[in-house]
Amino acid sequence: MADPRIHHTTSRHVTWITLDRPEVRNALAPADRDRLIGLLGEASRSPDTRAVVITGGGGAFCSGADLRGAGTGGERVAGDIARTLREGAQRLITAVLDCEKPVIAAVNGTAAGLGAHLALACDLVLAAESAAFIEVFVRRGLVPDGGGAYLLPRLVGPQRAKELMFFGDALAAADAERLGLVNRVVPDGDLEKTARAWAERLAAGPTRALALTKQLVNASLDADRATALAAEAAAQEINMGSRDAREGVASFGERRAPSFEGR
Numbered sequence: 001m002a003d004p005r006i007h008h009t010t011s012r013h014v015t016w017i018t019l020d021r022p023e024v025r026n027a028l029a030p031a032d033r034d035r036l037i038g039l040l041g042e043a044s045r046s047p048d049t050r051a052v053v054i055t056g057g058g059g060a061f062c063s064g065a066d067l068r069g070a071g072t073g074g075e076r077v078a079g080d081i082a083r084t085l086r087e088g089a090q091r092l093i094t095a096v097l098d099c100e101k102p103v104i105a106a107v108n109g110t111a112a113g114l115g116a117h118l119a120l121a122c123d124l125v126l127a128a129e130s131a132a133f134i135e136v137f138v139r140r141g142l143v144p145d146g147g148g149a150y151l152l153p154r155l156v157g158p159q160r161a162k163e164l165m166f167f168g169d170a171l172a173a174a175d176a177e178r179l180g181l182v183n184r185v186v187p188d189g190d191l192e193k194t195a196r197a198w199a200e201r202l203a204a205g206p207t208r209a210l211a212l213t214k215q216l217v218n219a220s221l222d223a224d225r226a227t228a229l230a231a232e233a234a235a236q237e238i239n240m241g242s243r244d245a246r247e248g249v250a251s252f253g254e255r256r257a258p259s260f261e262g263r
Contacts, residue, residue, distance in 0.1 A: 006035050007057075013050040013203035013262070014196070015043050015101075022058025027066035028114060033088060037095045044100040050203035050262045052099065053195050054122065055106035062115025064136060065089065065146075089114050089146035096121040097218055100211040102202045106195035107131040107173070108188070117146035120155060120181060123214060126195050127173040128188040133181060138168040154221050155181055206244035207262035 007018040017039055019026035028036070036054075043049040056062055065088075096103055096118065105111075105122035112134040119125055119133070135152075137144045144165055152161035156179050164171065176182040186194050202210065212235040220228045239245050243263045251258035 005032055006039070008039055010046075010049055012200055013048060014199040015039070015046075015049045015052045016199075017052065017054045018057050019055070019062055020057040022060070024066055024068075025060035025063035025110060026056040026058065026115070027063045028092075028118075029066040030088060032066075033092050037092055040095040040099045040103070044098075047262060049101055050205075050207045051199040052101050052103045053106055053199050054096075054103065054118070055192075055195065056108055060109040061105075061107045061111040061131065062118055063110060064113025064115045085145055089117075093117055093121045093147040093151075100214075101207065102199075102210055102214065104195055104199055104202075106191055107133075107182075108191055110134065110170075112136045114146040117144075117148045117151060120151050121147065124198065125182045126191060126198065127176060127182045127185050128191045129173055129185055130188050131173040131176075131185075133164075133171045133173075133176050135165045135168050138166060155179075203262075204260060206242070206248060206258075206260045208242045208244060209239050212239050 005019070005021050007020055009016050017036070019028070019032070021027060021032070040052070043052050092114070102124065103122045105119035105125045107119050107125060107127040109128070109130060110132050111119045113136045116133045116135065135144060135148065137148075148165065149161070152164060155161075156164075160179060171179075171181075173182060173185045177185045184194070216228070216231055216235055219231055223231065244258075244260045247260060248258045
């Protein structure tokens with residue numbers, strides 16, 4: 001059944017996911033978050049998907065978690081909040097980081113709170129000139145969630161991460177690019193075209209090699225040198241049995257462009 005809040009299509013091996021709740025600037029209710037997690041899982045499993053793009057409709061990327069109705073009253077049992085985070089925002093960010101296909105964020109407008117972390121968890125981030133990133137949590141007296149305190153220091157260092165999180169100021173796309181949060185800023189009218197071009201290029205690549213490369217890079221941020229080198233050797237062992245690796249080696253020897261199948 002079609003989901004009017006999250007649209008998704010697959011064409012030319014690219015799965016395009018669009019958040020479409022313009023009335024709340026694409027804030028994620030629990031059902032929306034779970035749907036995104038499901039779509040990312042499907043993308044990992046499906047041989048027809050070889051790259052993923054996440055974007056927003058209606059002029060915003062994602063304004064974060066939909067807190068309407070969450071409330072602060074009522075009796076809580078110890079552990080309820082931690083469990084909610086593990087099963088909710090943290091599970092979403094983990095689904096992006098662990099997706100076996102490259103994931104591109106096409107940030108078309110404001111990305112705030114969990115929405116900013118959703119974008120920053122993606123493998124590549126494209127931003128429209130009008131986009132902005134906001135660590136909005138401090139404005140509501142909240143601690144950052146959705147892996148923000150894990151992601152940001154690894155992207156910009158601890159001092160910059162604290163500045164963004166302590167003040168909660170809107171960070172313009174150009175400044176996000178300067179700090180290294182964004183791969184490229186493009187004119188608003190070129191965002192979709194650029195995202196499609198990048199995604200289709202990735203989709204034409206060696207899908208298993210890209211998945212293993214993603215795993216190596218992500219794991220390296222928490223690993224010592226010996227562990228990272230052992231993981232690299234294991235990934236090479238796995239990848240050299242793939243069709244695409246054999247095709248890549250053969251094409252080099254035959255002095256022709258490779259034709260990858262994603263297998």
